[in-house]
Amino acid sequence: MENKKFTSYFGLFIGIFIIISLIYIFSLKKSREVSDYKLSEEISYSGKIVENKFSGQGELKSPYGTYSGNFEDGRFKGEGKFVNDDFTYEANFDKDKGKKDIKITLKDGSVYKKVDDTWRKIDEKNKD
DSSP states (O other), X not given: OHHHHHHHHHHHHHXXXXXXXXXXXXXXXXXXXXXXXXSSSSOEEXXXXXXXXXXXXXXXXXXXXXXXXXXXXXXXXXXXXXXXXXXXXXXXXXXXXXXXXXXXXXXXXXXXXXXXXXXXXXXXXXXX
């Protein structure tokens, strides 16, 4: 009789555990908006998080500068810009194709664009 009671309680425990696990899994898929979400003492994120990954338009701040742009599945995706005291780095990110349309603007106003495997200084007025 004791064995049946144990089996009954054990079955009840497993059932409750499965229900709680399913609720947790489905709650991860919901997106949530965060502001100044601390990843470490010095790094924070503001934007949307889906399944514990950055998603959509967001901003990632670190002591080295701030990245503003799109995220998908926790990675940079599409147009984005990294700005710090010395330069601005702009690119179009794609996890399969890498970075393209890369442009760096230095503090003195000089602008460089990556063309194939070389960097070319461009005149922002004429937009080479």
